[in-house]
Amino acid sequence: MTKKRILWIDDEIELLKPHVILLEQRGYEVLTTTNGADALEIIKNNKIDLVFLDEMMIGMSGLETLSRIREIDKKLPVVMATKNEAESLMEEAIGQKINDYLTKPINPTQVLIVCKKFLEAERIGKEKFTKNYISDFAKISEKLYQPIIWKDWKEIYTKLVNWSLEIDKLDDDGLKETLSGKWQECNVGFSKFVENNYLKWLTHKDNDRNDANPIMSPHILDEYLQPVLKKQDKHVYFFVIDCLRFDQWLVMAELLEPYYNLKTELYCSILPTATPYARNSIFAGLYPIDIKKYYPQFWNVDSASEDHKLNAYEKDLLLAWVKRKNFNFDRVAFIKVFDTEFGKKIEREFARYMNNNLTAIVINAVDMMAHSRSDHAILKEIAPDEAAYRALTKSWFAYSSLFGIFKSIAEQKDAKVIITTDHGAIRCLRGIKVLGDKETSTNLRYKFGKNVNSEAKGALRMTDPTLYKIPKSGITVSNLIAKEDYYFVYPTDYHYYLNKFRDSFQHGGISLEEMIIPIVELDPK
Incomplete structure (x- = not known):
């Protein structure tokens, strides 16, 4: 693993040698310089992950050096070390996009905390997330085999969505793959849950909505x-x-x-x-x-x-x-x-x-x-x-x-x-063949029409749409609604339309999303 590289700029750098040694012992590579001009050359020619910058230096000042650093790299974390906590100075430093500051005399603990904040936060966050993710992952798997009500599914769905947003930031292919499998497993369970409970929800009175009735x-x-x-x-x-x-x-x-x-x-x-x-x-x-x-x-x-x-x-x-x-x-x-x-x-x-x-x-x-x-x-x-x-x-x-x-x-x-x-x-990933005449509805996730038929594994069949609070139309004999991530495809030019609509976002069916x-x-x- 490549060491994180720190640049420490201070005209009294020899006095800070104990801090430099401490950082090197903790696995960081530390470059040092006593002036702003040399620091700018180092930043131009090296990949630097964090800068410690003295506020008062002979020649180019800390604030001037900060301004020049920002011209080279706007995102490089810069931590200013200062004896002067005057409000005007801090406002100017903040205006020039300083990331943090240390007050002299510098404490070793302060230095390590700053390094963890800017150099280790992603790793620490990922480790903590992974630990919580594995724990919650197991709890959801266990819950799927127990009696579940509407409130439980809201909580499961919220967790899945929040995990997805967190993994977006971590960009971890392994976590993405396991989460994708969990999404599919949960949608199988949710589809069964809807099939077993949807008609009950429709018969409840308006004042009888609760954790079980959405x-x-x-x-x-x-x-x-x-x-x-x-x-x-x-x-x-x-x-x-x-x-x-x-x-x-x-x-x-x-x-x-x-x-x-x-x-x-x-x-x-x-x-x-x-x-x-x-x-x-x-x-x-x-x-x-x-x-x-x-x-x-x-x-x-x-x-x-x-x-x-x-x-x-x-x-x-x-x-x-x-x-x-x-x-x-x-x-x-x-x-x-x-x-x-x-x-x-x-x-x-x-x-x-x-x-x-x-x-x-x-x-x-x-x-x-x-x-x-x-x-x-x-x-x-x-x-x-x-x-x-x-x-x-x-x-x-x-x-x-x-x-x-x-x-x-x-x-x-x-x-x-x-x-x-x-x-x-x-996001529809699995096509399923459907039969129907030209009057059948065109949506890829539901088919309402005469003699509509498809494989049972991927669809809910509505034998009587009025039970689902849907009015009967003159021609409707059977209604199908796709489950999970299935989408309906007619046999004519089957493979063309199967490929055309695979990996497309569709609606009309039964899924958490x-x-x-x-x-x-x-x-x-």
């Missing part, structure tokens, strides 16, 4: 929006970001934390985990079967329309919910952002919405990102795996009109923001 898509408005609107002391903003997974939300949340206090919870999307069903259900506050029953004019999912037209009545469904709850609002807005230019326009003009009682905004960018990845090779190259997909999400959000809108709202102290999604998405999704309350700081 909040679901039609409950979101009643549980989160209604209590805030009743108080009538906030301007309420309700965002639905289509196809947003929990891990994607967490990387976005990092950018919002300076502006908001965040409270994140998890709820369960209805089946199928697809926009025409789940998002209509959110805005109506009803299951799909009840939307068709009470508002048939707003239900066109049975038709052969293009996908985006299947959600043409979300505003009408939301206004119908507002009316059912007896809210007498005169300022309600509903916005759908489908493309970048329109998003920028809304951002520029957002002040016009800031006096509304309720503003609902649908964002389609994340869903478009997921689908575009399977259609455009360059996107798959940019985001070849889940870690890169998260990074792409964070990069998009940082420069998006959506982030700009959130920053504008954060300046409005009587604002309340609620963010959710209709469903997540899973699609069904367990975030609902977030934000209050401006």
Whole structure:
């Protein structure tokens, strides 16, 4: 293993010889110099991992040397040693990006702590994470063979997501491989759990939701929006970001934390985990079967329309919910952002919405990102795996009109923001043959149509869709929903489509990533 290399710059370096010897005994390579000019040459010609820099030196001062070091390497950790703790000096040093400082006379313990902080933190963090990971890994394996309720699955999923985010930072292929296997094992267990419990969840009364019975898509408005609107002391903003997974939300949340206090919870999307069903259900506050029953004019999912037209009545469904709850609002807005230019326009003009009682905004960018990845090779190259997909999400959000809108709202102290999604998405890796006629739905994760058939191992068969709160359509005889990371492929040109959609992000089926999704309350700081 290559030794970490330290450069110590001090015009009285001989007095620091005991510290240098101590560091060498601890396995570090230490280079020394008595002036800034020589130090700059050493940094130019050697890989240096950490610099100790004296603040008061003859000739080039410590601050001047620091400034010149930053011209060569902006990221090199520099620790300043000083007798002078004057506030003005420290402000100038901090302004020039000093990483830490030591007060003279220097204590050996201080030196070792600084070295561990800048040179050993990654190794120590990795060792600690690996120890905790192995312990929790075993606990989850044990739990999968015991009776599990909804609350347990939320906890398991949260652990899996947090592990994934930590391993992104560690970049350890061995840990990634073991975690990938655990994801697959958990999705097998979760799919069985959903098959055994989903119908029970649908029969529970609204006031009977608990650790075993999740909040679901039609409950979101009643549980989160209604209590805030009743108080009538906030301007309420309700965002639905289509196809947003929990891990994607967490990387976005990092950018919002300076502006908001965040409270994140998890709820369960209805089946199928697809926009025409789940998002209509959110805005109506009803299951799909009840939307068709009470508002048939707003239900066109049975038709052969293009996908985006299947959600043409979300505003009408939301206004119908507002009316059912007896809210007498005169300022309600509903916005759908489908493309970048329109998003920028809304951002520029957002002040016009800031006096509304309720503003609902649908964002389609994340869903478009997921689908575009399977259609455009360059996107798959940019985001070849889940870690890169998260990074792409964070990069998009940082420069998006959506982030700009959130920053504008954060300046409005009587604002309340609620963010959710209709469903997540899973990275599909296993194709499974399906049979169906030309009227069958086109989604790769669910097939509704006449005489639809597939292998039992990869799909849930709905013999009676009304039991799942899904209305029967005129032609529907059988409905299939894919489980785990399977996706449906027709026999015609089977291998072409098998390869085309392998390793694509899809939704509509049963998996942790699609069904367990975030609902977030934000209050401006």
